[in-house]
Amino acid sequence: MRLLLSLVLFIFLSYDSLAAPTALRPQRRTRSFRVERAKRSEYIPNGPNALAKAYRKFGLAPTTFIDVDLNDFEAYKVAKSAVSTSTDSSDDDQTGEVAAKSVNSDVEFISTVTIGGQDIPMDFDTGSADMWVLNSNMDSSYTTGHTVYNPSSSTTYKAVTDSSFEISYGDNSWAKGTVCRDTVSIGGASITNQAIGLPSTVSTSFVSDTNSNGLLGLGFSSMNTFKPGPQKTFFDNIASDLEEPVFTSLLRSDGVGEYEFGKIDSSKHTGSLVNVSVDSSNGYWQFDSAFFAVGDGSLQTLTGSVKTAIADTGTSLMLVPTQMLEAYYGSRWWLRLPCKEDLPNLTVALGDKYQATIPGSLINFEEIGTNTTTGEKVCYGGVQSSSGSSMMIFGDVFLKALFVVFDQRGPSLAFASPA
Numbered sequence: 001m002r003l004l005l006s007l008v009l010f011i012f013l014s015y016d017s018l019a020a021p022t023a024l025r026p027q028r029r030t031r032s033f034r035v036e037r038a039k040r041s042e043y044i045p046n047g048p049n050a051l052a053k054a055y056r057k058f059g060l061a062p063t064t065f066i067d068v069d070l071n072d073f074e075a076y077k078v079a080k081s082a083v084s085t086s087t088d089s090s091d092d093d094q095t096g097e098v099a100a101k102s103v104n105s106d107v108e109f110i111s112t113v114t115i116g117g118q119d120i121p122m123d124f125d126t127g128s129a130d131m132w133v134l135n136s137n138m139d140s141s142y143t144t145g146h147t148v149y150n151p152s153s154s155t156t157y158k159a160v161t162d163s164s165f166e167i168s169y170g171d172n173s174w175a176k177g178t179v180c181r182d183t184v185s186i187g188g189a190s191i192t193n194q195a196i197g198l199p200s201t202v203s204t205s206f207v208s209d210t211n212s213n214g215l216l217g218l219g220f221s222s223m224n225t226f227k228p229g230p231q232k233t234f235f236d237n238i239a240s241d242l243e244e245p246v247f248t249s250l251l252r253s254d255g256v257g258e259y260e261f262g263k264i265d266s267s268k269h270t271g272s273l274v275n276v277s278v279d280s281s282n283g284y285w286q287f288d289s290a291f292f293a294v295g296d297g298s299l300q301t302l303t304g305s306v307k308t309a310i311a312d313t314g315t316s317l318m319l320v321p322t323q324m325l326e327a328y329y330g331s332r333w334w335l336r337l338p339c340k341e342d343l344p345n346l347t348v349a350l351g352d353k354y355q356a357t358i359p360g361s362l363i364n365f366e367e368i369g370t371n372t373t374t375g376e377k378v379c380y381g382g383v384q385s386s387s388g389s390s391m392m393i394f395g396d397v398f399l400k401a402l403f404v405v406f407d408q409r410g411p412s413l414a415f416a417s418p419a
């Protein structure tokens with residue numbers, strides 16, 4: 001029944017209001033366009049922090065784990081590099097002591113977005129629908145070390161009155177401020193009057209992350225947080241002008257990848273694409289995934305209530321229920337395992353007919369320290385607990401194994417092995 005398929009993006013003068021999403025003006029069809037997804041320079045990966053970030057984003061309470069013996073664990077110490085000038089000292093991105101060299105060397109990715117003619121490296125995030133950018137109106141304590149958008153030097157900037165945005169991820173990480181419109185270009189294709197959040201303040205995690213200067217949400221516009229009403233994402237604004245209403249993501253495990261908008265480039269994948277229907281009612285690229293297998297083992301059914309997953313380019317890890325963690329890592333503590341260990345492949349269902357296998361080598365996430373009893377290097381796994389979430393979150397660990405088509409038709413997701 002289930003096939004075993006190996007499947008190894010106005011103005012100048014007056015003020016606009018945000019009452020309704022803006023309609024696109026008729027324009028020529030846009031050819032497809034591409035944007036590189038680059039590894040962040042000098043980024044030090046930190047698995048536990050990546051997990052904490054995901055928990056905040058989805059408002060999850062971290063699971064309390066009790067069976068770990070920390071007496072014989074010594075974490076690598078890394079100098080805190082960052083600019084921690086904001087007063088939000090509760091943010092735990094700042095407190096990470098553990099970090100290390102990456103086993104896979106590619107943890108977060110940034111791409112260049114042009115706003116009002118200014119090139120700004122940003123994160124593309126299919127798990128949210130707000131576009132916001134650090135900007136020159138903010139106090140410099142928030143923006144030191146960042147590339148910021150300067151509204152006053154953009155000739156296409158338009159203020160929007162009576163508007164605001166406030167996005168909060170869980171309870172610690174947030175950005176809030178006003179909304180403007182400006183021309184946004186990616187890979188040469190432009191949307192005028194794109195709604196953009198201009199935070200006046202952001203939480204420390206966004207301050208310390210000097211590689212990224214904002215987020216470009218590529219989830220469904222229904223979850224946009226702008227007030228007084230949701231605004232369309234860049235993709236929703238441009239989709240009807242594209243040859244095909246799609247964007248594709250290709251993350252190569254050497255750290256370089258790309259997003260392409262408007263066409264499915266068959267030279268980027270091998271074998272055929274499998275098409276899985278998407279439930280967009282929560283605003284996410286959400287699909288059924290009720291089965292999994294470990295290594296060569298047979299398919300197991302998820303017995304809990306969680307039987308769906310979202311494809312989230314804004315999360316580094318892959319977050320799954322305990323049942324899957326125990327089947328995968330065994331009863332052993334999955335936060336820390338000897339690095340030399342070969343991890344098995346992990347297969348997850350894509351809808352009810354297909355499955356994708358994530359190579360174990362992509363799951364061994366990073367070295368985080370030393371086991372002082374054995375002297376062994378200790379590693380952090382890229383598959384972690386979804387901690388009571390009603391859906392699984394399949395981030396870069398999953399996406400790196402695949403060529404993925406985010407398709408408005410359906411909507412749907414299509415998957416294939418990268419070429």
Ligand SMILES: *[C@@H]1O[C@H](CO)[C@@H](O)[C@H](O)[C@H]1NC(C)=O
Binds near residue numbers: 069372373374
């Ligand atoms: C260190 O190794 C010992 C012996 O294998 C093991 O019992 C212990 O749990 C390990 N500690 C950590 C933090 O991995």
Ligand SMILES: *[C@@H]1O[C@H](CO)[C@@H](O)[C@H](O)[C@H]1NC(C)=O
Binds near residue numbers: 006296344359360
């Ligand atoms: C993982 O899957 C790949 C491709 O299917 C296979 O070549 C490899 O042997 C598998 N690794 C393990 C540890 O099973």
Ligand SMILES: *[C@@H]1O[C@H](CO)[C@@H](O)[C@H](O)[C@H]1NC(C)=O
Binds near residue numbers: 275409410
């Ligand atoms: C996936 O299926 C939908 C209909 O369910 C279709 O409109 C879309 O074109 C398909 N996508 C691909 C890449 O084949």
